[in-house]
Amino acid sequence: MPKPKVAFYWCASCGGCEETVVDLAEDILGVVEKVDIVLWPVAMDFKYKDVAALADGALFATLLNGAIRTSEQEELAALLRRKSRYLIAYGACAQLGGIPALANQFSREQVLRFNYEDAPSVVNPDHTRPQVHFEEAGRTPHLPEFRHVVRALDQVVDVDFYIPGCPPTPNLTRAAFEALLSGNLPPKGSVLAPDVALCEECARKASKPTNVAFTEFKRPHQALWDSGQCFLAQGLVCMGPATRRGCGAACPQGNMPCTGCFGPTSRVRDQGAKMLSSLSANVAARDEEGIRRILDGLPDPVGTFYRYGLAKSLLRRKVNLPTGSNGH
Amino acid sequence: MKATRDEVRIGFYVCHCGHNIAALVDCPAVARYVGTLPGVVLSRDYKYMCSDPGQELIQQDIREHRLNRVVVASCSPLLHEHTFRSAVEAGGLNPFYFHMVNIREHDSWVHTDRILATEKAKALARAAIERVAHHKPLEIKKVPIHPDVLVVGGGIAGIHAALTLANAGKKVYLVEREPSIGGHMARFDKTFPTLDCAACILTPKMSEVGSHPNITLWTYSEVVKVDGYVGNYTVQVKRKARYIHEDLCTGCQDCIANCVYKEPKFADEFNEGLGKRKPVFIPFPQATPQVVLIDPEVCLNFKRNKNPDGTPVVSDKCKKTCVEACGERGAIDFTQKDELREIRVGTIIVCTGFQTFDARRVPAYGYGIYPNVYTALEIERLVNASGPTGGEVVLRGPKNPDGTPRKPRSIGIIHCVGSRDKKTNLWCSRVCCMYSMKLAHLLKEHTGAEIYNFYIDIRTPGKGYEEFYNKLLEEGTHFIRGRVGEVTDWAMTPEEEGKLVIRVEDTLAGVVRRIPVDMVVLATGLEPRADAAEVRRLFNMSCGGDGWFLERHPKLAPVNTFTDGVFLAGCCQGPKDIPDTVAQAGAAAAEALALIDRGYVEQEPNTAHILDNECSGCKSCIPLCPYTAILFDETRQKAYINEALCKGCGTCVGSCPSGSIVQNLFEDEEIFSEIRGVLAYD
Amino acid sequence: MKYAYFPGCSLKGTGRAYEESLLPVLRHLGVEVQEIEDWNCCGATAYMAVDEGKACAAAARNLALAERTGLRQMLAPCSACYLVLNKAQHYLNEYPAMRRVVTRALDSVGLQCRGDTAVRHPLDVLLHDVGLDAIKQKVTRPLTGLKVAPYYGCQIVRPYATFDDQANPESMDKLLAALGATVVRWPLKTKCCGGSLTGTLPEAGLRLSYILLKEALKRGADVIATVCPLCQFNLDSYHAKIAARWEPVRIPTVYFSQLMGLAFGLPAEQTVLHRGMVPLRFEPAPAAHA
């Protein structure tokens, strides 16, 4: 029986999810024994036609990481979907839109103007911009379309499973492979991680009081944080209560609060709204003025509560931005 | 597992409610529309769903069409949800596989456009159809009722309620803030319309309360905290220090006789300050319990300054002749402190009464400026044989040449003082016309003076009231119809010299009149007590715009409140006379007895529970519960809810960051589906 | 505190004594006033009855001028002006139709009126902003022995008596007591003095003045203290006619500010007692202790 073919691909990605596959260290050998990695752009050369040449469903599984921002990424996602038996959204960007999706707070024009004109390091007096089609010397090179909206993978193609994390931890990847190879998989659309919040495996849980009442909120740079006490008890926002566990509370161990990269549990439709609800309900003040003063400690609610999940939030995007149809 | 779409067999009924709904909502169209929705196997419109045939129709359909869900679109669930649930149960289906749609109070009665109202009805119905598919079978929870009852307030309402319950064999705690029970009624001389003496009909009931084995009487005490829920209230009562041991004092009043103060010197609250009392005193002769108390504000054995926490400081400077007089009974104890007592009861009856309108708030009538302007309550004390003047109605100010106090030869009684007035209280206080006429009769009897009653409308709504009014007319009382403008001592003519002139527009005669009188009586109205807001929050009650405690339904549930197990009686719910107060007291007692005898109360099974294997133990929900129903299990490192304490508000469910708490009947899925439904605009 | 000062016609005419005595008293107490530039007649109660729109526009013009000074508080000593300015501002805020009429009128002269200035009465300012203690300190010649009947008139207590009770005002009583005078209890303190009837229907108007004067004397008052130029005029200048028709009831009527000047020991040209038809002859002795 020939070894099942596996593909890794990356779209709007920072490369972290590629890194984490390598972090499997020697376990990667165990993986390589059982599967045949046929596509891994960061590690191996590849051509479109090689992928296109594959028969539909020839790939046993594709782990696709990174959000979808350009037309080429959409094409590859669609192609790999057709070629793979299991298409897996690997990492927060593919699952929820990730950090790139924070750009959904800005229009395409704002993004392009900043990057190609207003950024301090840019000198572009005649406002040149990358063109999708360009005629020159008989040749018409073209670039992928830069979409107005950043999307998660399942907003473009049908996805079988999700592996959360920014990046997913090695043991999560290993468990995913074992599940795929052994065939005992949860129902389609499941997230391959425990369905309980992070606090369950966080060492600081014991120090969180049962009567937390926030009198103020501070941000990481504003104080030296006790390395044993629950961050929320110290008045620092930690997304742990609203985020899946599975990472072994890596950030809290590194004395940094959880920022919510594993996404919500299956019972929650909007991770940001849920954390907002839980956090604000426990604010100490009862009068409007007092409440406002305490909440001033959260200057950027969207960035705090939707750091990874804006694309998959119920509103998906800042609603009054110009839409794709009228082009600008 | 949630019932998937195909297993759900929904029966939908839209009610015409006669014309109430059908007048604006096209019921057949709604029925047709809902008939097309997935899961709906039966969709009817019917004239009166809440009628017996309507309910039988449901039961029949359940059996015939094997329905496992029922939705009725008619009036407010607060009105008939219970009726239809019972019908569904009678049809053999779990009553919670039912959901109700309000298309009357929230649709046909409040809108005018037929098309839009019908469209709204369709959407609301669709919301219910989508919601009911997610409903789960639930069981009504039965909560045992503690048989003891707390009655708050010892006026005639509290007394009657306590006696009714005690005579039914229930154990009653009667808590009264004043040193004695009796309330306002104990201060009245006679009562209208029969003119029987207030003390004669009240004192026997008071002593019956004082000696009843089933009644624990705590006077000079206040409720400070109420916890728990219907059937299981824990109440903390603060017993203020009397500096007298109640069980040792026999009421002989030797201590009063031997007090260092030979003569009573201090204003006596019971007589509205007209009489005087000593630092050690008994409020009034028939006080129950027959026990004295010491006022630390004026007793020489106490310092004038207070401890930081407000409690009096014993100076021990007095010869304490009172202690000597008490002798071996040793009832006096200056070291007594306020004490907190805790009791467990199943039901509570609140009858905290009213306060009279402060006449100073209408300076035009001169109360507090002219000495011979009295309030009605002051007159009740003056004409009372046990009052400060032994029933003699005399004028303040200059005496007769022979030194005897002057008697009034003409008296003006002004109705509606503070009532029916935009600047003060808008409502009619219901009793002032009757007690003004009673006082007119008594004053005539005591002084033979000419009596003038100034009224806007004479209101005699009770039994024998109109006859009493005719009796007053026959006695020659002058009734002048007009809102009195002013009481002044400015005399325009010689016969007005030295008198109080009442200026009024006599609307029947059509002329402004000046009527000089010796004495003016202000029939002040009734208003909620100054601390009504704190008291009602103790018992989780709300109040109407006017400040009176709010009953569950003005017509159909006048003694119930929105909190199960807490009942109202008497004037705390609105101005009323003694017959209505006693009737309400009886009704409240009956409501309490009904709960106690049934032994349990049904609680809506909408409590919340935490999904055990999904809770991360993040403790975010624990501080949210005002009933401390959410606890943290240290061993399993997870939170759990004590469903006996949970009241089903759902606040923790809305906040749980990992969605691990579920509220029966209001699950997230059910509400999301309802949102989807109401936003269906075809 | 600084106030935009609106004197009104009377304080420059028959009621001159009111302004002549009030301004030095206010200065003496450290209260700054700035007379409004180019103020116009407020229309008093008469004009309101003739044409409400024009009257309101005339009054609103003064409000607009006051707003232009940037001072949030406006001082209107004369009772009629106090009533009309408050009423105009009340109409502006309550009735959009009136607001439109006034706005159009003021636009034509380049003015606009927000209608949010606080129109204050001197009694209100003296009691609540200056305070009785500060006034007591300034009393060098207490009016001991002087029995005064406080007369408020009808316009400052109704309907805009925000600073005192409508039926039984006591702010002037307290002020006079602070000056050392004995305040006579007098139930007619807010009854009508006859107003303009003394000119139009003397039979009715004079009788009302007579009633006030008679009762004041009967109560043992030496002088009536008033706040309104029209009341002062009515009570002070018809003694001959009243004596002819009823009986002589000679008692002086002065402005409360004149008594304040007296108690503060201000010079005669600042208490202008000579302006009264029935002059007040009272020399308060300097207080024993300074």
Next chain:
Amino acid sequence: MTKEWSPRIVAFFCNWCTYTAADLAGVSRLKYAPNVRIIRLMCSGRVDPQFILDALARGADGVLIGGCHPGDCHYVEGNYKMLRRFTLLRRMLADLGIEPERVRLEWISAAEGEKVKRVINEMTEQLKALGPLGLPRKFAEWDREVIALAREVQDREAAAGPCPERPLTPEPQEAVHA
């Protein structure tokens, strides 16, 4: 949309106060705009911000939450919790481009039927001035760019024939990774 647009408001009313006040408005036959559709919850504290976002995402132009006056909550403090959530949610919605008037919190006691009418009429007028939020339509517009591409790819392949061997696109240059 054949009919002229009129604001769609989803209301979450607490059972004890605002829902009862709405019943009272009905019993008193007060007339008000039909734009609100009421969902009954036991307490305003049960209103999960997810409900508000979901309602907006499904086409509501405004969301109205009704609770008991502070101090009157049947469950003692539920309304305070809602006030806290509402204060932060409104800020976040403003950052996401949703005008504050679209989500409103009102304290309405069981005796204030009149206030239910006033608030609903007032909110309807405000939203009429603001215009529709219409998120479903916006979502569809945003996604048009993806659907357009999918169709373009299918057409190209259909034109290229069934043989899977044919390369996906004309000789592409080296794909530039974003």
